[in-house]
Amino acid sequence: MRWFIDLKREIREAWIAFKRNGINSLGSIVISMVALFSLAIILLLSIYVQYGTKSIGQRLNITAFFDPSTSEEQLNETFTRVKELKTVLKVDFISPEQALAELKSRFSDLNEMELEESPIPPSIRVSPINAKEVPSLILQIKEMPGISSVTDVTEAARSYFSIVNVGSLLGLALIFIFFAGFIFAVSASTSISIYSYRKEIEIMQFIGATRAYVRAPFLMLGSIYGLIGAILASFSLYPAYRQINRFYYSFVSFDPIPIDGITMMILIIAVIILLGTLIGSVSAYFSVKRYFR
Amino acid sequence: MKNPDSTFRAILIVQDIVKSYPPNLIAVNHISFSLTKGDFVFIVGRSGAGKTTLFRLLSKQEEPDSGSIWLNNRDITQIPRHKSYMVQRELGFVFQDFKLIHYKTVFENVAFAMEVQGKSDKKIKKRTPEVLELVGLLHKRKSFPAQLSGGEQQRVAIARAIIHEPALLIADEPTGNLDWETSNEIMTLFKTINQTGTTILMATHNEEIIQKSRFRTIYLDKGKKLDEMVY
Numbered sequence: 001m002r003w004f005i006d007l008k009r010e011i012r013e014a015w016i017a018f019k020r021n022g023i024n025s026l027g028s029i030v031i032s033m034v035a036l037f038s039l040a041i042i043l044l045l046s047i048y049v050q051y052g053t054k055s056i057g058q059r060l061n062i063t064a065f066f067d068p069s070t071s072e073e074q075l076n077e078t079f080t081r082v083k084e085l086k087t088v089l090k091v092d093f094i095s096p097e098q099a100l101a102e103l104k105s106r107f108s109d110l111n112e113m114e115l116e117e118s119p120i121p122p123s124i125r126v127s128p129i130n131a132k133e134v135p136s137l138i139l140q141i142k143e144m145p146g147i148s149s150v151t152d153v154t155e156a157a158r159s160y161f162s163i164v165n166v167g168s169l170l171g172l173a174l175i176f177i178f179f180a181g182f183i184f185a186v187s188a189s190t191s192i193s194i195y196s197y198r199k200e201i202e203i204m205q206f207i208g209a210t211r212a213y214v215r216a217p218f219l220m221l222g223s224i225y226g227l228i229g230a231i232l233a234s235f236s237l238y239p240a241y242r243q244i245n246r247f248y249y250s251f252v253s254f255d256p257i258p259i260d261g262i263t264m265m266i267l268i269i270a271v272i273i274l275l276g277t278l279i280g281s282v283s284a285y286f287s288v289k290r291y292f293r
Numbered sequence: 294m295k296n297p298d299s300t301f302r303a304i305l306i307v308q309d310i311v312k313s314y315p316p317n318l319i320a321v322n323h324i325s326f327s328l329t330k331g332d333f334v335f336i337v338g339r340s341g342a343g344k345t346t347l348f349r350l351l352s353k354q355e356e357p358d359s360g361s362i363w364l365n366n367r368d369i370t371q372i373p374r375h376k377s378y379m380v381q382r383e384l385g386f387v388f389q390d391f392k393l394i395h396y397k398t399v400f401e402n403v404a405f406a407m408e409v410q411g412k413s414d415k416k417i418k419k420r421t422p423e424v425l426e427l428v429g430l431l432h433k434r435k436s437f438p439a440q441l442s443g444g445e446q447q448r449v450a451i452a453r454a455i456i457h458e459p460a461l462l463i464a465d466e467p468t469g470n471l472d473w474e475t476s477n478e479i480m481t482l483f484k485t486i487n488q489t490g491t492t493i494l495m496a497t498h499n500e501e502i503i504q505k506s507r508f509r510t511i512y513l514d515k516g517k518k519l520d521e522m523v524y
Contacts, residue, residue, distance in 0.1 A: 005414070016396070203392050206352065207406040207453065208382035211375055 006216070013217035014224055017193040024189040025225065031185040032229025032280065033236075035178035036272040040237050041244075042171040043268050048248045049164055051257045053131050056160060060134055062126040062141060063094075063151040070122070070146035078144045079124055085140065087133040092125045099123060121148070131157050179279070186225050186283035190218050194291045215288045219281045226280025230273040241265060303327045303363065304460050304492045305351070310360030312346055312516075320346040321357070322516035328461065328494060333487045335503050336496045338513035344496040347513070348463055351494075352384055353377035365460050382410055385454030385462040385491075389469035391446045393438040393453075399425065400434040403452045410457060424452040428482060444475035448482065455486055462486065464495040468502065476502065 018025045064082070066075060075093075083091045094102075096118035103120070104111050128137050134157040142150050194201070197218075204214050241261065248257070257264075305328040312321040321343045328334055336344050349355040351362060353369060354377075361368045369380045393402050404421045412420075425431040428448040438446055447467060454462055464483065468476035480502055487493050497503065503510055507524040 009408075199392070200394055203394065203405075204409055205354070205378075206381060206386045206392070207409050208378045208457070209409040210378045213409060 010216045010220040014220035017197060017217060017221050018224060020196055021189060021193045024192050028185040028189040028225040029228050029232070031178075032182045032226050032276060033232040035175070035182035036226075036230050036276050037233035037236055037240075038171075038174050038178050039275070040233055040268050040272050041240055042175060043271065044237075044241060044244055044264070045167075045171065047259070047264060048244060048257065049167075052248065053160075053164065056131045060128065060131055060153045060157055062128070062134065062138055062153060063123050064126065064141045064144075064147050065121045065123045065149045066146045067148040068121045074146045075122060078146050081144060082124060082126060082141060085137070087129055087137055088126055089129045090127040094123045094125055096120050096122055131160060182226075182229075182279060183283040183286075186222050186280050187287045189225065190222055190284040190287040191291065193221055194218055194287060211292065215292065218288050219284050222280040222282070222284025223277045224280070225284075226276035226278070227273065229280075230269075230276030233272055233276075234269045237265065237268065302330050304330050304332070304365060305494070306361075306363040307347075307351075308361045308363070310350060310357040310362060312350060312355060312357050319516050321350065323360075324513070324516075324518045325360075326511055326518065326521070328492050330492055331487070331490055333484070333493045333506070333508040334495070335506070335508055335510040336494060336513060337498070337503060337510055338496075338519075339498075341515070342513040343516040344513060345465060346516075348465055348496065351461075351463060352386065353380045382457065383460045385457070385459035387447070387450050387454050387462065387464040387467045389466040391438070391443075391450045391470075393446055393449055395438050397437075398434065399430055399436050399438070399441070399449050402438070402449055403456055406453045406456050412457075420456055424456045427455075427485070428452045442475075443471050444478055447471065447475075447479055451479075451482060451486070455491060458491075460492065462491050462493045464493065466496055466498065468497065468499055473501075480506065 066078070070078075079091060079093055082088060099120040099122075100118035126137065126141065128134055135154045138150050138152060138154055141147060201214055241264075245261065307324060307326050309323050309325050310321055311319065311323055313319045324343070324347065326334075336347065338344050346355065350357050351364075351369075353372065353374070356374070357370060361370050363369070364380060364383055372380060394405065397405065400421055403424060404417045407417045407420060422431055422434070425434055428451055430445060430448050430452065433441065433445065438449065441449065447470075451467075454464075462483075467483070468479055471479060476499065483493060483495070484506070509524070510522040511518060512520040512522070
């Protein structure tokens with residue numbers, strides 16, 4: 001029960017320090033909220049980008065054409081080898097007739113032409129597991145026996161990834177800036193609280209308080225800043241989640257995300273609450289360590 | 294290490310301690326003295342004589358440059374800084390400015406000393422009224438410091454200093470902020486506490502109190518022990 005009494009005291013003292021340091025406490029909470037909200041949004045986006053990448057990868061089909069003189073045995077062998085590649089999700093064999101029919105369905109003008117034989121060589125249509133695999137897959141398929149050419153979708157994949165990469169870098173930079181601000185704000189607020197508590201600290205030291213006893217309420221104060229910031233960020237997260245979800249499905253309507261929204265939100269909220277509390281107390285620890293040096 | 298003078302029940306032995314501050318201030322200069330259980334000793338000196346530095350050394354708020362301080366048969370200069378609370382728990386402190394926490398009641402201020410030391414609620418609830426009774430403030434246990442007179446605030450501070458039954462009570466100018474009559478009342482209280490066996494080391498400017506009390510007195514000047522008077 002001793003730990004419970006100590007915890008109660010730490011929370012009570014931290015709350016007094018919180019109120020005593022009103023404006024700074026508010027500032028620290030706002031900054032921690034912004035930092036944790038941005039982290040939550042970036043986590044949310046990364047989940048959507050991950051699934052989006054997978055989905056787009058499956059749309060970025062690679063078509064590999066065989067040389068017309070390739071034997072049926074060679075066709076089958078290459079087909080099997082491609083199918084066995086770990087980065088391949090699906091392989092379809094497209095016969096010349098099938099290819100012509102597909103072409104005619106897309107371009108109606110071709111229906112007026114009377115073609116006795118399909119001019120398109122036999123081909124395979126390869127769906128990668130992930131869009132990231134496209135460039136290496138193209139290189140591997142090009143080297144296989146009987147393959148004469150491969151439709152290069154590398155550029156499309158590259159454009160997609162350069163957008164994702166720039167977005168990720170920007171996101172990381174924002175997280176870094178916001179978190180640096182978060183640490184600085186909590187640390188500064190804790191320093192002010194410690195200063196406003198200097199009389200009590202002096203008394204505590206004279207009456208035999210351990211270092212941990214004196215320091216604990218300030219670490220608790222940092223945690224409270226982080227916790228309240230995380231809770232406020234969590235409230236703002238739901239509208240943001242709805243917007244991102246709507247935006248995602250306007251592009252990738254055919255491939256729903258396999259995690260349901262509530263589970264995803266609970267996970268992200270748990271992460272930001274844990275991280276907010278932890279970073280809050282670590283930031284406070286910097287000030288405490290400096291003061292009690 | 295063993296107390297060099299443990300034979301005569303010494304509570305405190307200060308041995309040749311020196312404390313200096315840059316660039317060239319020697320605040321405590323080779324001071325030695327000892328207290329036995331039940332002693333009441335005055336430390337007298339003008340501002341800058343080294344009284345406060347001496348008290349800071351005794352409470353491990355500062356470390357001496359050289360010399361040793363034995364408290365209850367233990368050289369406290371050998372105790373690491375982060376364990377200074379072990380020394381402070383054997384001492385009680387009373388200050389000129391009372392050092393009470395304004396948002397705590399009289400009861401809470403006094404109980405705080407036991408709370409900080411991790412004593413159980415049961416013990417705190419038993420001991421706090423006893424000490425408040427001793428200092429004559431049980432009826433004001435629910436008051437806040439701002440609602441008390443200077444003398445009453447000092448009584449609260451005294452109650453807080455003795456609640457854990459310290460080996461040594463250190464009082465730094467405890468009557469410095471009080472009028473003549475209240476000072477006498479506070480001195481009477483200190484004498485009562487001393488009679489229960491508590492050793493007291495008190496810094497004071499008040500010659501009248503010293504003359505009236507006629508306790509052993511150590512005179513300091515510019516960090517040095519000038520004289521010692523035993524009545």
